Amino acid sequence: MTQLPTKTDKKLGLVIDLDTCVGCHACVISCKGWNTENYGAPLSDQDAYGENPTGTFLNRVHSYEVTPLASSAKPHPAAQTIHFPKSCLHCEDAPCVTVCPTGASYKRAEDGIVLVNEADCIGCGLCAWACPYGARELDQDEGVMKKCTLCVDRIYNENIPEIDRVPSCVRTCPAGARHFGDLGDPDSDVSKLVAERDGMDLMPEQGTKPVNKYLPPRPKDDLPEFDVLAPYLEPVAENPGGFIGWLDKALEKI
Amino acid sequence: MGKQPDLELSPKVSDEIRQTTCYMCACRCGINVHMKEGPDGEKKVAYIEGNRDHPVNQGVLCAKGSAGIMQVNAPSRLRAPLKRVGPRGSGEFEEISWDEAYTIAEGWLRPIRETDPSKLAFFTGRDQSQSFTSFWAQNFGTPNYAAHGGFCSVNMAAAGIYTMGGAFWEFGQPDWDHTKLFMLFGVAEDHDSNPIKMGLGKIKARGAKVIGVNPIRSGYNAVADEWVGITPGTDGLFILAMVHCLMKAGKIDLDYLARWTNAPVLVDKETGLLLRDKDGKELVIDRKTGKPTAFDTPGVQPDLSATHDGHKPVLHHMAERYMADEYAPENVAERTGIPADKIRAIAAELARVAFEESFELPITWTDFRGETHTSMTARPVAMHSMRGISAHANGFQTCRALHVLQIILGSVEAPGGFRFKPPYPKPSKIHPKPHCKVTPGQPLDGPHLGFVHGPEDLALKEDGTPARIDKAYTWENPMSAHGLMHMVISNAYAGDPYKIDTLFMYMANMSWNSSMNSGGVMQMLTDTDENGDYVIPHIIYSDAYSSEMVAYADLILPDTTYLERHDCISLLDRPICEADGAADAIRWPVIEPDRNVKGFQSALCDLGARLGLPGFTNEDGSQKYADYGDYIVNHIRKPGIGPLAGWRGENGDQHGRGDVNPDQLNRYIENGGFFVKHVPEGASYMKPWNSGYQDWAVETGLYDTPQPYLFSLYVEPMQKFRRAAEGHGDIQPPEHLREQVRENMDPLPFWSDPAPANLVDEYPITALTQRPMAMYHSWGTQNAWLRQLHGHNPLYMPTKLMRENGLKDGDWAKVTSPHGTITVPVMEMAALNENTVWTWNAIGKRKGAWALDENAPEATKGFLLNHLIHELLPPKGDGHRWTNSDPITGQAAWFDLKVRIEKAAAPAESQPAYPPIKSPVGKGPKDLAWKVGT
Amino acid sequence: MHPAPSVIIFTTLSGLGFGLLVFLGLGMPSVTGWTAFWFFLIGYVLAVGGLLSSTFHLGHPERAWKAFSQWKTSWLSREGICAVAALIVMALYGAGLVFFQSQWAVLGWLGALLSLGTVFTTSMIYAQMKTVPRWHMPWTPAKFLTLSLAGGALLAGQVTLAIVLLILAGAITLATWIIGDGQFAKSGTDMQTATGLGAIGQVKAFEPPHTGTNYLLREFVHVVGRKHSQKLRIISGVLAFALPILLLLLPFSHAIAVLAIASHLAGVLTARWLFFAEAEHVVGLYYGKR
Numbered sequence A: 001m002t003q004l005p006t007k008t009d010k011k012l013g014l015v016i017d018l019d020t021c022v023g024c025h026a027c028v029i030s031c032k033g034w035n036t037e038n039y040g041a042p043l044s045d046q047d048a049y050g051e052n053p054t055g056t057f058l059n060r061v062h063s064y065e066v067t068p069l070a071s072s073a074k075p076h077p078a079a080q081t082i083h084f085p086k087s088c089l090h091c092e093d094a095p096c097v098t099v100c101p102t103g104a105s106y107k108r109a110e111d112g113i114v115l116v117n118e119a120d121c122i123g124c125g126l127c128a129w130a131c132p133y134g135a136r137e138l139d140q141d142e143g144v145m146k147k148c149t150l151c152v153d154r155i156y157n158e159n160i161p162e163i164d165r166v167p168s169c170v171r172t173c174p175a176g177a178r179h180f181g182d183l184g185d186p187d188s189d190v191s192k193l194v195a196e197r198d199g200m201d202l203m204p205e206q207g208t209k210p211v212n213k214y215l216p217p218r219p220k221d222d223l224p225e226f227d228v229l230a231p232y233l234e235p236v237a238e239n240p241g242g243f244i245g246w247l248d249k250a251l252e253k254i
Numbered sequence B: 001m002g003k004q005p006d007l008e009l010s011p012k013v014s015d016e017i018r019q020t021t022c023y024m025c026a027c028r029c030g031i032n033v034h035m036k037e038g039p040d041g042e043k044k045v046a047y048i049e050g051n052r053d054h055p056v057n058q059g060v061l062c063a064k065g066s067a068g069i070m071q072v073n074a075p076s077r078l079r080a081p082l083k084r085v086g087p088r089g090s091g092e093f094e095e096i097s098w099d100e101a102y103t104i105a106e107g108w109l110r111p112i113r114e115t116d117p118s119k120l121a122f123f124t125g126r127d128q129s130q131s132f133t134s135f136w137a138q139n140f141g142t143p144n145y146a147a148h149g150g151f152c153s154v155n156m157a158a159a160g161i162y163t164m165g166g167a168f169w170e171f172g173q174p175d176w177d178h179t180k181l182f183m184l185f186g187v188a189e190d191h192d193s194n195p196i197k198m199g200l201g202k203i204k205a206r207g208a209k210v211i212g213v214n215p216i217r218s219g220y221n222a223v224a225d226e227w228v229g230i231t232p233g234t235d236g237l238f239i240l241a242m243v244h245c246l247m248k249a250g251k252i253d254l255d256y257l258a259r260w261t262n263a264p265v266l267v268d269k270e271t272g273l274l275l276r277d278k279d280g281k282e283l284v285i286d287r288k289t290g291k292p293t294a295f296d297t298p299g300v301q302p303d304l305s306a307t308h309d310g311h312k313p314v315l316h317h318m319a320e321r322y323m324a325d326e327y328a329p330e331n332v333a334e335r336t337g338i339p340a341d342k343i344r345a346i347a348a349e350l351a352r353v354a355f356e357e358s359f360e361l362p363i364t365w366t367d368f369r370g371e372t373h374t375s376m377t378a379r380p381v382a383m384h385s386m387r388g389i390s391a392h393a394n395g396f397q398t399c400r401a402l403h404v405l406q407i408i409l410g411s412v413e414a415p416g417g418f419r420f421k422p423p424y425p426k427p428s429k430i431h432p433k434p435h436c437k438v439t440p441g442q443p444l445d446g447p448h449l450g451f452v453h454g455p456e457d458l459a460l461k462e463d464g465t466p467a468r469i470d471k472a473y474t475w476e477n478p479m480s481a482h483g484l485m486h487m488v489i490s491n492a493y494a495g496d497p498y499k500i501d502t503l504f505m506y507m508a509n510m511s512w513n514s515s516m517n518s519g520g521v522m523q524m525l526t527d528t529d530e531n532g533d534y535v536i537p538h539i540i541y542s543d544a545y546s547s548e549m550v551a552y553a554d555l556i557l558p559d560t561t562y563l564e565r566h567d568c569i570s571l572l573d574r575p576i577c578e579a580d581g582a583a584d585a586i587r588w589p590v591i592e593p594d595r596n597v598k599g600f601q602s603a604l605c606d607l608g609a610r611l612g613l614p615g616f617t618n619e620d621g622s623q624k625y626a627d628y629g630d631y632i633v634n635h636i637r638k639p640g641i642g643p644l645a646g647w648r649g650e651n652g653d654q655h656g657r658g659d660v661n662p663d664q665l666n667r668y669i670e671n672g673g674f675f676v677k678h679v680p681e682g683a684s685y686m687k688p689w690n691s692g693y694q695d696w697a698v699e700t701g702l703y704d705t706p707q708p709y710l711f712s713l714y715v716e717p718m719q720k721f722r723r724a725a726e727g728h729g730d731i732q733p734p735e736h737l738r739e740q741v742r743e744n745m746d747p748l749p750f751w752s753d754p755a756p757a758n759l760v761d762e763y764p765i766t767a768l769t770q771r772p773m774a775m776y777h778s779w780g781t782q783n784a785w786l787r788q789l790h791g792h793n794p795l796y797m798p799t800k801l802m803r804e805n806g807l808k809d810g811d812w813a814k815v816t817s818p819h820g821t822i823t824v825p826v827m828e829m830a831a832l833n834e835n836t837v838w839t840w841n842a843i844g845k846r847k848g849a850w851a852l853d854e855n856a857p858e859a860t861k862g863f864l865l866n867h868l869i870h871e872l873l874p875p876k877g878d879g880h881r882w883t884n885s886d887p888i889t890g891q892a893a894w895f896d897l898k899v900r901i902e903k904a905a906a907p908a909e910s911q912p913a914y915p916p917i918k919s920p921v922g923k924g925p926k927d928l929a930w931k932v933g934t
Numbered sequence C: 001m002h003p004a005p006s007v008i009i010f011t012t013l014s015g016l017g018f019g020l021l022v023f024l025g026l027g028m029p030s031v032t033g034w035t036a037f038w039f040f041l042i043g044y045v046l047a048v049g050g051l052l053s054s055t056f057h058l059g060h061p062e063r064a065w066k067a068f069s070q071w072k073t074s075w076l077s078r079e080g081i082c083a084v085a086a087l088i089v090m091a092l093y094g095a096g097l098v099f100f101q102s103q104w105a106v107l108g109w110l111g112a113l114l115s116l117g118t119v120f121t122t123s124m125i126y127a128q129m130k131t132v133p134r135w136h137m138p139w140t141p142a143k144f145l146t147l148s149l150a151g152g153a154l155l156a157g158q159v160t161l162a163i164v165l166l167i168l169a170g171a172i173t174l175a176t177w178i179i180g181d182g183q184f185a186k187s188g189t190d191m192q193t194a195t196g197l198g199a200i201g202q203v204k205a206f207e208p209p210h211t212g213t214n215y216l217l218r219e220f221v222h223v224v225g226r227k228h229s230q231k232l233r234i235i236s237g238v239l240a241f242a243l244p245i246l247l248l249l250l251p252f253s254h255a256i257a258v259l260a261i262a263s264h265l266a267g268v269l270t271a272r273w274l275f276f277a278e279a280e281h282v283v284g285l286y287y288g289k290r
């Protein structure tokens, strides 16, 4: 049913730390593995060993180069590389849900997870059109729409140890750049993290109100200019001779 | 459709979890393999996740590890032993039985062993069973054994061990929990793939700083807070400039240097060797008595400045060298591409954090001189480095320089600094020395590889010619601790130093991404002599997959995948230890092979028995080890010491030392496939000098007796070689090598420029490769999931060079080195040193390999830089071809590659393009919709 | 956006078909018996044919019926309902004309309204897409409606009306092109907002997530060269509007009428191809493409 719930009890989602993500793709493949074996149809691959291999993925890692604007302090700022994982942001105002003609797309009232009920999906693709983030992919083999499930079949799963009831991508991320939790609860760890690190929305102007947040990279290349640090290199000796002399004195002190 | 569907929120994840060790790369993480019953009632691999209890990965898993299921089901898997029927390189094979395969191998090997065992060259690439394969080679009696370390990163390993009795690589780690400043030199990924990412994550979570020194800003260097886009090959200069600044400012840890290093040890003014007492103990001046005293005398206070009739302590020599103007930031700025002020700023930051942000850990410990300390002083600057500084011809001395920097800051083994992982620390002296004495029909006189301490340890025959086919431990590269796998094929082809009969290789794609000059290697492997016989008569190769190398062998021993066999990640080898514990692990067949393949080590057990090798047969001549699993449990190296340290002894209650426990493998399996013995709390830092650790190491079987030692800022063995070059002693280098040896075997680190020998004036651009985090060398490509991430590799070029050459993304460029030319697609990268280009390593593939379509992008758009790199340097006109490697260790200098670039019209496919090889396993299926469960 | 033939044909034909049905519903021309039958047949073939072809690109056509359920939120659902309602009402109305020679006017007006509604709902499927700024404006429904009416008038032989509507539709189409070109910039969505990295500096896409292609790139990233699209705009402008108008100004003959219709159809098909091919989806930004 494609009417969005007026409010959801929880806002489960991911917080992704762009300051920490090393772009290793672990989350991408872990997601592929879990969701191929679990929720709904497998994520298929076409021409898997051929000339033009392509397949369904629910999470993909982009990378960008950002060149800071030159300033008097930094006339030639170095460019930065930023790895950028992207999966469904489980938007509060999810356009992908309301456009769906069959009701296959829906947002869960209890936790806000946006899902596709594959049994109802006609594969018209409209929801993917409506998603600004490219978070939905039509599986070529099954002809139904695929998207991040927030691992709904893990996070409540009683067959999994408590500690592992988190999304597959979160559990696997070697750098700990992915955090999972209730962004509706201001006291949750994720909400605190977002507050501390000025977590941001992607394409806020699209009005989708994403639940997932991104932590911006910390300022880079801002080592203080040498003069600030100069005291730490105050010479004790200019030449080896002087150095030996200094040694003698210095050794007395220990 | 009216209401939201109710979901099954607790689906069964699997029917069984089997815990083993990943081998999608060499990092050796623990994995939970979820097994599900398929429609056919067979249990199949359904999902792989990290093992939370495992010391290496603590639950996380990288992309490769998670893609294991696609490797275990890859269409490229070899299916049965293969006998070559077409010409070498054609890929035409016929499947044969194991018995026939053994018979063929025996037919070649038995005669060699009886006449001249050195006619067998047995080299193993990505081998995680080196203590086993070397044992086999030793039993066979050939001196020609090594693994891949020689072209990998031996500079890093050797420099570390000679300097501080342990190395980076995977043998040590930053103190992730305490460090406040982490400096990373030349690392894209490293063997510790997951641990480094986990560590960076910890540092980032604490908001501590990371400095990345790398011409390329990607991966780890992308998250670095500070990026130093250094000019390749100049790290030595940069590091020594920081040493210069720190010494001038007296920002060095005098107490640490005096107590734990050879900084105070007196250097003989005549010989340059260290002064020693009659027991051979290094001498220092005791500040209390002012007299020369053995360094380990209880209560001695080593004096860093006092001299003794003209003999000066090491620190004096360091001051004289490093305080000289040649290392002043201003004088290195241009060559390193780092502004002098930035060098100063980083040196100052190191000093600030090491000394101002220091703290004490309340750990009481007793040092080897018997003095008890109530705390440990932190120096919270950690460093790590890998091939970026080691894969250059000046790599050994650069790695040494880096260790000197760590040591003068007092940060090695101090809290917050760099920590060794057991079995390290381990002084270079107690490592074995190389052995090469060949006796027909008999085993070798000892282990092949080790550490030399002077000319007398070199692997030379009586006539002074090289004893080993790879010329390891010769005057060309005296300290080649890992052998020189990259020279084997060219030396064997040239018959220099001698001809061999059988080349036996394991797990190394030598006809492609693993070799320099791949085209040349293919030619050497296929070339015939005047009577039409192959110049290298026989080639046996073991691979698990249809790699490029398979096509070039005469006999293929098909291995299993990593989930189908026993393996042993042993303390005798490259174990999985962490700084806080000794650990080892196993692999076991979590699934049975569905093909006629066999674990390579098991095959060696069979072959060893057929050849009657002593270590592999019982007194009655019967086969000693049924298979590798049998060997792992029952083999005994030294009394009480076997491949696995855990659960030894009749009833499995002894750890480290103990008798054989028949049930050992099951105990490992019950424990998740690994064993950990934790370092006691008081022994966790300052290990080389910490009696607590030393005693624990003995108890654990890492040493036979405590082995405290001093860090070698000054490496005496090098001075011994240098003296020989200067005409002392009866073993001296040949004339044409004297100067090279004299210059390079410098006991104190120095920087030399590898660029001129690579004709930098005509080829001004450095071309590099990086490891993609989601690919493992050549074998990621056969993986249906991973190849979608890296299906081809552009040459990344800095904005400046793109502009200069009028290139835009997707254009093609001709890249020329002194050795060859390739034509490849390019892509712009802004965060890149402006005279450096790079690409991902080993993405390019040979048509027909890996069960891929012949038009696979890996073959048509992908490419290797290897075609541009030669194992020899361009001729210098002195009539001698010098090797493209470090003159100290022989490490392949991959990253000294210099090129020239010009725009090219887009060819049909990247050049050079080689004809397809016939796939011995056919081609993979078209589409995949993989699901095991029903 | 990927110009999928099935969708182009669907929107074009059903647009024409429902356009014709509108006029039939209004009794222009007021026909009965066989003439009515033929007129209705053409209307239905176009409308229904179009609707059918729209199901070709579905992953699961057999479930298409489920698409009627979400009229509360989904324009696609509404379109389906509208279309079916229109077709039923017009069928009754048509039956009246064909078999009973009687014109149940009220039914006709209702049918006309529903037919127009169908075209409108179709247009809203595109106009609602905030993710495709070029479509996301009132001009889009205006274009669909006027085109449909103009085409309908043509088919219904309402010469003067057709001329007026063609001019109107042409003008509006032109407007959508000109205004459309500025929509993406106006939307305020760019690489800086897409990545949130704008605060640091100039953002440039570096390595894509996969070296190969994927569903998103196939479906949403379709780049037509500027020159190329200008040419096509002129061609479709001439074929869809200018030429038919000229022909209609000539003394009426069936041959000419057919020619006018054919030219219009060809022109609208071209315009419709451009409608998709030129439309940039914001997701392209993540791939550094538009």
Ligand SMILES: Nc1nc2c(c(=O)[nH]1)N[C@H]1C(S)=C(S)[C@@H](COP(=O)(O)OP(=O)(O)OC[C@H]3O[C@@H](n4cnc5c(=O)[nH]c(N)nc54)[C@H](O)[C@@H]3O)O[C@H]1N2
Pocket (backbone or CB within 6 Å): B125, B126, B148, B151, B152, B153, B506, B507, B508, B509, B510, B513, B514, B515, B542, B543, B544, B545, B546, B547, B548, B549, B559, B560, B561, B562, B600, B769, B770, B776, B777, B778, B779, B841, B842, B865, B866, B894
């Ligand atoms: N240009 C360039 N070239 C380089 C480097 C570089 O940085 N730049 N790096 C160099 C370095 S450091 C190294 S270590 C080498 C690595 O190069 P290689 O040692 O060749 O490593 P791989 O390509 O991973 O594969 C070795 C072979 O092992 C096979 N294999 C995989 N799994 C198994 C198994 O379970 N059993 C058996 N029997 N075989 C298996 C694979 O199929 C493959 O054929 O590359 C070197 N080459």
Ligand SMILES: Nc1nc2c(c(=O)[nH]1)N[C@H]1C(S)=C(S)[C@@H](COP(=O)(O)OP(=O)(O)OC[C@H]3O[C@@H](n4cnc5c(=O)[nH]c(N)nc54)[C@H](O)[C@@H]3O)O[C@H]1N2
Pocket (backbone or CB within 6 Å): B025, B026, B152, B153, B185, B186, B187, B188, B189, B190, B191, B192, B193, B213, B214, B215, B216, B230, B231, B232, B233, B234, B235, B385, B386, B387, B388, B389, B392, B768, B769, B770, B771, B772, B773, B774, B775, B776, B777, B895
């Ligand atoms: N995912 C994955 N992991 C792997 C492997 C793999 O194939 N895939 N291979 C394994 C093997 S065999 C090895 S040896 C290790 C190697 O691990 P790494 O040492 O990380 O090897 P490379 O990827 O060659 O990275 C070399 C880095 O040094 C930089 N560099 C090159 N020249 C210089 C220089 O002069 N100065 C500085 N400062 N930097 C420089 C390069 O830009 C690059 O970032 O990785 C191991 N781990």
Ligand code: SF4
Pocket (backbone or CB within 6 Å): A020, A021, A022, A023, A024, A025, A026, A027, A028, A061, A083, A085, A172, A173, A174, A175, A176, A177, A178
């Ligand atoms: S696993 Fe973590 S570090 Fe790796 S790409 Fe994903 S988010 Fe980034």
Ligand code: SF4
Pocket (backbone or CB within 6 Å): A087, A088, A089, A090, A091, A094, A095, A096, A097, A114, A130, A131, A132, A133, A134, A135, A136, A147, A208
């Ligand atoms: S990210 Fe896209 S798919 Fe996910 S909820 Fe938002 S709009 Fe829908």
Ligand code: SF4
Pocket (backbone or CB within 6 Å): A099, A100, A101, A102, A103, A104, A105, A116, A120, A121, A122, A123, A124, A125, A126, A127, A128, A144, A145
């Ligand atoms: S593709 Fe499926 S989920 Fe998406 S809109 Fe169409 S029916 Fe709904």
Ligand code: SF4
Pocket (backbone or CB within 6 Å): A030, A031, A032, A034, A035, A058, A059, A087, A088, A147, A148, A149, A150, A151, A167, A168, A169, A170
């Ligand atoms: S939450 Fe689950 S489905 Fe979503 S990206 Fe992560 S692994 Fe994939």
Ligand code: SF4
Pocket (backbone or CB within 6 Å): B022, B023, B024, B025, B026, B027, B028, B029, B057, B061, B062, B063, B064, B065, B066, B193, B194
């Ligand atoms: S790093 Fe990845 S591939 Fe390597 S062992 Fe660990 S999980 Fe496996």
Ligand SMILES: [Mo]
Pocket (backbone or CB within 6 Å): B151, B152, B153
């Ligand atoms: Mo390596």
